[in-house]
Amino acid sequence: MxxxxxxxxxxxxxxxxxxxxxxxxxxxxxxxxxxxxxxxxxxxxxxxxxxxxxxxAPLGRPRAVWGVGLNFESKAARTGRELPEQPILYLAASSAVTETGAQVMFPQTVTEPDYEGEIAVVVGRRLYQAGESEIWPAIAGITAANDMTARDVMRTTGVPALAKSYPGFTPLGPSLRTLDDLGDRDAIRVRTRVNGELLQDDTSAGMIFPIPDLLSRLSWFTALEPGDVVLTGTPAGTGQDRACFLADGDEIRVEVDGVLPLVTRVVRPA
The missing domain is CATH 2.30.30 (SH3 type barrels.)
Incomplete structure (x- = not known):
């Protein structure tokens, strides 16, 4: 869709x-x-x-955009961090959502802008205190996301919502893939290319907290409503992993199985 x-x-x-x-x-x-x-x-x-x-942007302006930090084993291995026992959850501003093809302008104060290719899950039916078996039947579909992060802001504030909520920092894919068109729900592939170079390539099989587990846990603390978006974490290969952050004119392309590519271009103000 x-x-x-x-x-x-x-x-x-x-x-x-x-x-x-x-x-x-x-x-x-x-x-x-x-x-x-x-x-x-x-x-x-x-x-x-x-x-x-x-x-x-297929969803307009979602009511809520939830994210999770460190949810891929490859990312934990690359950074040398221990696997978390509980999901590291945060709520980002929905005003950061933008569409494919958009230009994202970094504030001059942000020195370490980064990309994070992710699988975005779109809630179709209300979930509250839900068991894992209730999750997939309540999901409307999946799309691609680029959960952009100001790493320097994350480091200085320790607040994910501040590092991820600048205007345009949450581009969402141009199409929504419904579950009846989804093959293996446990191994959804996500890839990220920067200026054509493949830098991230993993599947949801590498998640620390798989999608049903992640949304079930989240639903015990909040009600997930139809149209809400849950970003499910990024694999290894971000700029943080390579100590190489985004520069003026860079193009990021996030590809999720069966979803039209999400393309974002970044610019610096003069």
């Missing part, structure tokens, strides 16, 4: 089938109906090529 300036659509045969629906974005469908099932019966207004439309 995609959100375009012309409305909602399904990807069919390399084109977009625009649907007859009043909803402005996928997030609005989830907030009102708690699932995407109604879209399956919507009539197709017309079919267009990708060149004819502009892809928007």
């Amino acid at each position: 995609v959100t375009t300036q012309a409305g909602l659509g399904r990807i069919e045969g390399g084109a977009i089938a625009l649907l007859d629906t009043p909803f402005p974005h996928i997030g609005a469908v989830l907030e009102q109906e708690g699932s995407l099932l109604s879209l399956a019966s919507r009539a197709v207004c017309r079919r267009v090529s990708f060149d004819e439309v502009t892809l928007r």
Whole structure:
């Protein structure tokens, strides 16, 4: 599913089938109906090529964006950190969400801007104090995310929300992949390329807290509502791991299985 300036659509045969629906974005469908099932019966207004439309952030402005620190074994091994016994959770500002193709401007005060390619899970049905077996049936789909982080701000403040909430610091993928179109839910691949160079390549099989476990734990402290987004952690290969941070003009491309690529370009103010 995609959100375009012309409305909602399904990807069919390399084109977009625009649907007859009043909803402005996928997030609005989830907030009102708690699932995407109604879209399956919507009539197709017309079919267009990708060149004819502009892809928007599919979820609009989510009510909540949750994230987790250090959730890949490869990342822990690269940094020499012990595996956490509990998820390191944080809530980032939804005002940081932006769409694919957007330019993200780093403040002059940020000296160590970094990328984090991640699998983003979109909640379709309310989850509160849920068991692991309840998680996948309540998920609307997955998309790509770039959970950008100001490493210097993280180091000086120790507050993830401050290091990740600058405008544009949470680009979300241009399409949503529903679970009926997802093969192995336990091994979803995520890759990140910077200026064409592959720097991150892992699957959700390498997570310390797998998706059902992670969302179940989170749901015991908060209610996850339809349209909420949970970022599930980044594997090894970030700029932090290489002591090489983003520079003016860099292009980051995050690829998640079955999701259109998420492309972000970064700029420094003059």
